[in-house]
Amino acid sequence: MTESWVNSAERIGSDLHLELSSAGSGGRRAAVVRALREAVRGGRLAPGTRLPPYRSLAADLGVARNTVADAYAELVAEGWLTARQGSGTRVAMGVSAPPSGRRDGSASARDVTRAPRAAPPRARALRHDLRQGTPDASSFPRAAWLTSYRRALQQAPNEVFGPGDPAGRIELREALTEYLARARGVRTDPDRIVICSGFAHALRLLSGQGAGGILRGPLAVEAYGLGFHRELLATAGVRTVPLPVDGHGALVGGLGRERGVLLTPAHQFPTGGPLHAERRAAVIDWARARGGVVVEDDYDGEFRYDRKPVGALQGLDPDRVVLVGSVSKSLSPALRLGWMVLPPRYVDDVLAAKGEREAWASVPDQLCLADFMASGSYDRHVRRARQRYRGRRDRLVRALAARAPHIEVTGVAAGLHAVLRLPDGTEGSTVEAAARRGVALDGLAAFRHPETDTAVTGTAGTGTVVRDGLVVGYATPPDHAYGAAVEALCEVLPPP
Ligand SMILES: Cc1ncc(COP(=O)(O)O)c(C=O)c1O
Structure with a gap:
C-alpha cells in the first residue's frame, strides 16, 4: 500500500x-x-x-x-x-x-x-559525539539568559562600559558568595573571589610568574586528568607529579615534598569517584603541615544524581584551598566565565597576574551571570539540566545492562560522563572501532599522566586494578540523536 x-x-x-x-x-x-x-x-x-x-x-x-x-x-x-x-x-x-x-x-x-x-x-566523520567535555548545547537557556542580559544592561551604570576591575564585578562576586555557600558549602566573601575566564585561565594565573609562584612546582596532580591542563602547567615551568587514583579518588597518602596538589574532589576527572572523607581530611592535614596549597577543580560539582552532595573541599580549610569553578559544564564553555575563591594572602598576587584592568572576562557578561544567579535562573537551569542528564545516564546504563552486561559502568553517580571498564588490551581497538563507525570517544589512556606506571583505578571498595576503559560523555548529543549514539556505542563494545 x-x-x-x-x-x-x-x-x-x-x-x-x-x-x-x-x-x-x-x-x-x-x-x-x-x-x-x-x-x-x-x-x-x-x-x-x-x-x-x-x-x-x-x-x-x-x-x-x-x-x-x-x-x-x-x-x-x-x-x-x-x-x-x-x-x-x-x-x-x-x-x-x-x-x-x-x-x-x-x-x-x-x-x-x-x-x-x-x-x-x-x-560524516563524526556521527555521534560521545566525547566528554561539553554540555548539551541545544539546551542552553537562551530565553532566561536574554532576560538577565536585558535586565543587567538596563540597570548597568555607564562605568560598566569602561575598563573593568580585574577582580570582577562586585555584583557577580556577591552572587557567587551566596550561591557557592548555599550550594557547594564554600566559605568565602566577595573580597576573596577573583573572576576569570574559566579553569584554564585560573591555572595560568596561579602558575604564571606574575602570581608570586603560587603554583611553582613540583605540583602533585591526579594520575588521570586533562592533558591540556598538564601542558599548560608544563609551559609555565611547573613540574607535575602523578598521584595514583582509585575508586575513592586520589591516593593523597602519597603526597610528600610537593608544593601543592591539584585535585577534582567532587568527581575525580575522569574516573569518577568522589574523594573519600578520610582522604579529604588527610590532604588538608598535609597542606597544613607542609604549608602547601590545594587547588580544587570544582568542574561539575553541581551534577550529582544518586549520592549525597559532596561539599567543596574548600569548606574544610579556606586558607589552604583555592577553589576554582566555571560555567563551562553548567551553562556553556563558550561563555568563558569562571571564578577563583582564594586564601586572602593570594588575592593581590593573582590580581597582579591578571593585570591592571579586566582583559579576560566580558564585564557585561559578568553582570548578566550575576543577575542569572541572583534571580534564581541558575538554580532552575541546573536543576533542569541535572534531571535531563540523569535521564541520559539512566538510559546509557540500561542500554549497557541489556546489550553488554559484561561491561562494568563506573563513575556515574555524578557528572556528565561515565567510565566503561574494558577487558585488558581492548581499549585501543575499541576506540578505533568506534571511530570507524563515526562514534567519537576517548579511552582512559588519553587522560593518563605520562609518568603513570603505578596508577591504579578501580571501583569504590574493590581496589581492582584496571587500565583499560572508555570515557563516555553523555551530555553532548542533542536529545533526538542520543538514542542512536548509545546504540552505536553498544555495537562497538568488545564481546564477553
Ligand atoms: C577536568 C576539568 N576541569 C575544568 C574544566 C573547565 O574548564 P574551563 O573552565 O577552562 O572551560 C573542565 C571542562 O569543562 C574539565 O573537564
Missing part, C-alpha cells in the same frame, strides 16, 4: 510530496526514513532544504510525532540531514543529487547505492 500527501507551502516554504510505502521492513518509522532518504537521494530535496517540524509532518502523515522525530534522528546520524538549534532540520549540504536533468525524483541505480557523499566532513 502506498500513501501520499502534500505538505502546505506555508509550513516548509515549498511543497513536499512523499510516498510512504508499506513494502519493506521496520514499520512506520522505517517507512518515513526510506521515503525521506529517497527524496534526498533522488535530489527532490536539495541540500539546505528545511524540513517541516516533527509535529506538522507527523500530522500530515498520520503518524506519531516521535515516529518523525526518530526518523529525522536516524537520517541526521547517517549524514543525510543536519539539525541545528534555531534553524531546524535541513538536508545536509553536499549529499548526493541525481545527475543533472533528472528532475523527476527517480534515482538511478548508481544513485541508490551511493552514501551521502559530501556531507560536511565533521558530520
Whole structure:
C-alpha cells in the first residue's frame, strides 16, 4: 500500500510530496526514513532544504510525532540531514543529487547505492559525539539568559562600559558568595573571589610568574586528568607529579615534598569517584603541615544524581584551598566565565597576574551571570539540566545492562560522563572501532599522566586494578540523536 500527501507551502516554504510505502521492513518509522532518504537521494530535496517540524509532518502523515522525530534522528546520524538549534532540520549540504536533468525524483541505480557523499566532513566523520567535555548545547537557556542580559544592561551604570576591575564585578562576586555557600558549602566573601575566564585561565594565573609562584612546582596532580591542563602547567615551568587514583579518588597518602596538589574532589576527572572523607581530611592535614596549597577543580560539582552532595573541599580549610569553578559544564564553555575563591594572602598576587584592568572576562557578561544567579535562573537551569542528564545516564546504563552486561559502568553517580571498564588490551581497538563507525570517544589512556606506571583505578571498595576503559560523555548529543549514539556505542563494545 502506498500513501501520499502534500505538505502546505506555508509550513516548509515549498511543497513536499512523499510516498510512504508499506513494502519493506521496520514499520512506520522505517517507512518515513526510506521515503525521506529517497527524496534526498533522488535530489527532490536539495541540500539546505528545511524540513517541516516533527509535529506538522507527523500530522500530515498520520503518524506519531516521535515516529518523525526518530526518523529525522536516524537520517541526521547517517549524514543525510543536519539539525541545528534555531534553524531546524535541513538536508545536509553536499549529499548526493541525481545527475543533472533528472528532475523527476527517480534515482538511478548508481544513485541508490551511493552514501551521502559530501556531507560536511565533521558530520560524516563524526556521527555521534560521545566525547566528554561539553554540555548539551541545544539546551542552553537562551530565553532566561536574554532576560538577565536585558535586565543587567538596563540597570548597568555607564562605568560598566569602561575598563573593568580585574577582580570582577562586585555584583557577580556577591552572587557567587551566596550561591557557592548555599550550594557547594564554600566559605568565602566577595573580597576573596577573583573572576576569570574559566579553569584554564585560573591555572595560568596561579602558575604564571606574575602570581608570586603560587603554583611553582613540583605540583602533585591526579594520575588521570586533562592533558591540556598538564601542558599548560608544563609551559609555565611547573613540574607535575602523578598521584595514583582509585575508586575513592586520589591516593593523597602519597603526597610528600610537593608544593601543592591539584585535585577534582567532587568527581575525580575522569574516573569518577568522589574523594573519600578520610582522604579529604588527610590532604588538608598535609597542606597544613607542609604549608602547601590545594587547588580544587570544582568542574561539575553541581551534577550529582544518586549520592549525597559532596561539599567543596574548600569548606574544610579556606586558607589552604583555592577553589576554582566555571560555567563551562553548567551553562556553556563558550561563555568563558569562571571564578577563583582564594586564601586572602593570594588575592593581590593573582590580581597582579591578571593585570591592571579586566582583559579576560566580558564585564557585561559578568553582570548578566550575576543577575542569572541572583534571580534564581541558575538554580532552575541546573536543576533542569541535572534531571535531563540523569535521564541520559539512566538510559546509557540500561542500554549497557541489556546489550553488554559484561561491561562494568563506573563513575556515574555524578557528572556528565561515565567510565566503561574494558577487558585488558581492548581499549585501543575499541576506540578505533568506534571511530570507524563515526562514534567519537576517548579511552582512559588519553587522560593518563605520562609518568603513570603505578596508577591504579578501580571501583569504590574493590581496589581492582584496571587500565583499560572508555570515557563516555553523555551530555553532548542533542536529545533526538542520543538514542542512536548509545546504540552505536553498544555495537562497538568488545564481546564477553
Ligand atoms: C577536568 C576539568 N576541569 C575544568 C574544566 C573547565 O574548564 P574551563 O573552565 O577552562 O572551560 C573542565 C571542562 O569543562 C574539565 O573537564
